[in-house]
Amino acid sequence: MTLIAFVLSVMAGTGSLAYGYSLKGLTDPVRWFVLLGIVWILSHWRKYYWVSTLAFFLTLLGAAFGVWFRFITFWMLLGALGGLLGWDLSDFGMRLSYAAPTDDIQGMERRHLERAGIVALLGLGLALISLYIHIERLPFEIAVGLVLLAALGLTRLVWGLRRY
Amino acid sequence: MMYLLILAGIVTVYGDFITLALPLAVYLLAGYLFSAEEIKLEATRHLSLERTSPNSEVTVTVTVRNHGSHLAELLLEDNLPADLSIRFGHTRHLIQLAKDSSYTFTYRVAGPRGGYGFESVRARINDPLRVTSREVQLEAKGQLFVFPPVTRLRHVAIRPRRTRVYAGLIPARVGGTGTEFYGVREYHPGDPPRAINWRASAHEEDVLYSNEFQQERVADVGIILDGRLLTNEFAHGHSLFEYSVQAAAALADALLSQGNRVGLLVYAAYLRWTIPGYGKIQREKILFSLAHARAGGSNVFADLEHLPTRLFPSESQIILVSPLHENDLNPLVQLRARGYQVLVVCPNPVKFELSYLSKNRNVKLAARVIQMERTLLLQNMRRAGIQILDWDVAEPFDLVVKRRLSHPPAWLRAVGTIGL
Numbered sequence: 001m002t003l004i005a006f007v008l009s010v011m012a013g014t015g016s017l018a019y020g021y022s023l024k025g026l027t028d029p030v031r032w033f034v035l036l037g038i039v040w041i042l043s044h045w046r047k048y049y050w051v052s053t054l055a056f057f058l059t060l061l062g063a064a065f066g067v068w069f070r071f072i073t074f075w076m077l078l079g080a081l082g083g084l085l086g087w088d089l090s091d092f093g094m095r096l097s098y099a100a101p102t103d104d105i106q107g108m109e110r111r112h113l114e115r116a117g118i119v120a121l122l123g124l125g126l127a128l129i130s131l132y133i134h135i136e137r138l139p140f141e142i143a144v145g146l147v148l149l150a151a152l153g154l155t156r157l158v159w160g161l162r163r164y
Numbered sequence: 165m166m167y168l169l170i171l172a173g174i175v176t177v178y179g180d181f182i183t184l185a186l187p188l189a190v191y192l193l194a195g196y197l198f199s200a201e202e203i204k205l206e207a208t209r210h211l212s213l214e215r216t217s218p219n220s221e222v223t224v225t226v227t228v229r230n231h232g233s234h235l236a237e238l239l240l241e242d243n244l245p246a247d248l249s250i251r252f253g254h255t256r257h258l259i260q261l262a263k264d265s266s267y268t269f270t271y272r273v274a275g276p277r278g279g280y281g282f283e284s285v286r287a288r289i290n291d292p293l294r295v296t297s298r299e300v301q302l303e304a305k306g307q308l309f310v311f312p313p314v315t316r317l318r319h320v321a322i323r324p325r326r327t328r329v330y331a332g333l334i335p336a337r338v339g340g341t342g343t344e345f346y347g348v349r350e351y352h353p354g355d356p357p358r359a360i361n362w363r364a365s366a367h368e369e370d371v372l373y374s375n376e377f378q379q380e381r382v383a384d385v386g387i388i389l390d391g392r393l394l395t396n397e398f399a400h401g402h403s404l405f406e407y408s409v410q411a412a413a414a415l416a417d418a419l420l421s422q423g424n425r426v427g428l429l430v431y432a433a434y435l436r437w438t439i440p441g442y443g444k445i446q447r448e449k450i451l452f453s454l455a456h457a458r459a460g461g462s463n464v465f466a467d468l469e470h471l472p473t474r475l476f477p478s479e480s481q482i483i484l485v486s487p488l489h490e491n492d493l494n495p496l497v498q499l500r501a502r503g504y505q506v507l508v509v510c511p512n513p514v515k516f517e518l519s520y521l522s523k524n525r526n527v528k529l530a531a532r533v534i535q536m537e538r539t540l541l542l543q544n545m546r547r548a549g550i551q552i553l554d555w556d557v558a559e560p561f562d563l564v565v566k567r568r569l570s571h572p573p574a575w576l577r578a579v580g581t582i583g584l
Contacts, residue, residue: 060184067180076180081187088191091294098239100254100269108237108258115292119194123187130183147182158196 001109002096006089010040010055013082017062020075033062044090047097052090059083077127081120088116195295204232207285207302215309221251221272222308226285229266236260239288240269248275248308275310277409279456282306311451312409315562317418319570324383324481324505339376346378382423384440386476387412389454390468390486391432393461398517404487405459407511407557412485414561415509416450428453429475431468433460437475468495479503487513490541497548507551507569514538515556 014037018030036055043051063080067073092112099105205228212223226242242255253271261267284301291297325337339346348364351372364373389412390396396405412428419426420443427440428450438453440446467489476482482504486492500506514535521527542552555564 063184064181067178067184068176073180073183077184077187080184084187084191088293095237095239095258095290095294098241098256099258100256102254103257103259105258108260111236111260112292115194115198119191119293120187122194123190126190127183127186130179130186154193158193 001106001113002089002093005113006044006086006093007041009082009085009089010037013037013059013079013086014040016075016082017059017066017079020066020071020079023075024069024071029062040086044093049090049094052087056083056087073131077124077131081124085116085120191293192295195291195293198236198293199291199296200233200235200289202232203235203289203298203300205230205287205300205302207304209282209304209306211306211308214307215311217313218277218310219274221274223270223272224282224306225268225270226304227266227268228261228285228287228302230261230263232263234261234263235289236292237290237294239290240267241286243282243284243286244273245280245282247278248273248280277310277312277406277455279452280308280310282308309452309455311455312406312413314417314451315410315414315560317414317562317565320415320418320422320565321569321571322383322385322419322481322505322507324385324479325503326384326477326479337378339378341377343380344378346376348373349376350374382425384477384480385419385424385426386429386440386480386482387416387426388429388431388471388482388484388486389457390484391430391457391459393459395487395489395513396459398513400520402516402520403459404511404513404516404557408485408487409454409457411509411511411555411561413451413454414565415483415485417447420447426450427475429472430457431471432458433462435472467491471495471499473499473502473504476504479505481505481507483507483509485509487511488541490537493541493544496545496550500549507553508545509553510542510555512554512556515558519558
């Protein structure tokens with residue numbers, strides 16, 4: 001179950017990036033992203049889990065690069081999200097390899113996929129909202145202030161929920 | 165990376181970077197949110213046996229209780245002592261553990277001779293997304309002793325010069341009550357009529373003679389287990405040490421069963437001395453010491469010159485279990501000269517090596533030469549009054565002992581009779 005989800009995430013992530021880059025007519029990066037996806041899946045199969053971290057970093061770098069050059073943000077966002085899920089599931093697969101055959105592996109897989117799915121949907125939802133809601137003429141200082149306020153609010157929220 | 169993206173968004177006043185960072189932020193936030201607030205785990209361990217024999221299976225049961233908050237992902241790994249192997253089950257488990265609940269896992273292990281200490285269980289606690297991770301060692305102590313196999317020996321005939329005052333099975337070279345004929349003496353009032361030796365008494369008119377039997381007492385026995393690498397270790401990792409340990413265990417068991425006072429000295433990289441004692445407790449102590457005995461090398465104890473003879477009571481029985489080295493002759497002769505009765509149980513290294521070497525011409529020739537040297541060494545020892553039990557380890561030790569040690573050799577019996 002985790003393996004299928006991992007493969008789908010990697011394919012979705014690297015595929016989105018490749019598609020986003022191809023829309024701008026860049027063919028070489030497309031090949032590199034496809035190759036990255038294949039290497040990522042193969043290295044996971046060969047249990048070289050450290051490759052996952054590197055591949056996740058490269059997908060984020062690719063997405064950031066695409067955003068910087070004004071490629072379609074949606075595909076870059078999907079690429080980053082696919083990379084995040086691929087890295088998470090690869091790491092979870094590694095942790096599952098420590099489990100004994102008698103452990104409730106299926107139950108753990110189901111719970112993890114549910115949680116990761118919810119987190120991914122939430123992240124994607126928030127990101128999409130931020131893509132389509134634009135506040136015109138927002139001064140830079142206010143933006144910084146809002147970010148700091150958000151960070152503070154989130155921190156307090158986490159502390160409050162943890163106490164609860 | 166997330167912070168870099170946010171920073172890039174702020175610096176470039178380009179919101180899409182922050183958009184890209186949002187899923188990562190949600191991921192991190194979820195990880196922190198669901199991480200365990202209080203980690204309070206407790207582990208207990210139970211072993212089905214604490215003393216066992218080599219390669220016998222022992223069931224280890226580990227229970228982990230969670231007195232803290234709910235743990236979504238808990239990786240438990242029991243730290244298994246080296247040399248123990250798992251025969252059934254697993255030492256590592258990935259579970260989720262609710263608050264105030266417990267998890268129990270069992271596995272079966274087996275191992276070679278030795279003493280094994282279980283110390284702790286490693287617990288790694290991850291939040292569901294492994295944003296946070298903590299590792300704790302849960303103390304769960306346990307001890308397992310794998311004693312060497314003890315071959316039952318029916319009787320080991322020894323004849324030390326000096327015995328102790330308590331009644332036992334060792335001929336004491338002193339007349340009195342016993343089973344073995346010792347001599348004839350003049351009749352004393354109070355001697356039972358059946359003790360009168362009528363044949364001897366018939367030679368004289370006025371004197372009656374009584375038979376006297378040899379008193380049987382317990383003796384002091386010091387067993388020296390030679391653990392020097394020089395004598396025990398051979399090519400390709402083969403070792404005679406396990407056989408030596410088995411012989412020492414069997415002899416200690418038999419001699420203690422006879423009521424003797426037995427001590428053990430392991431002579432290897434360092435000296436391990438078990439103070440002499442009697443009975444079952446001493447048997448346990450000796451087996452405990454043998455369980456921990458390891459062959460080892462050191463410059464100090466490379467030969468038997470540094471054998472601490474003061475540990476053994478004078479004129480007592482010393483049993484050396486050793487494959488022997490050519491330099492061991494002089495120290496053993498010196499022991500004999502000091503009045504100790506010396507028995508050398510000698511696992512035969514030549515036959516042992518031949519058992520796994522290819523039987524080509526060169527090997528056979530080398531074996532003949534070494535065997536001749538060894539025969540010469542053993543002959544010199546016998547000449548010095550040292551009793552030798554040359555043991556081909558392919559043969560069961562109890563059979564060899566039954567054949568060679570159930571009665572003292574004729575020359576030793578003769579020495580005993582004249583009361584040396």
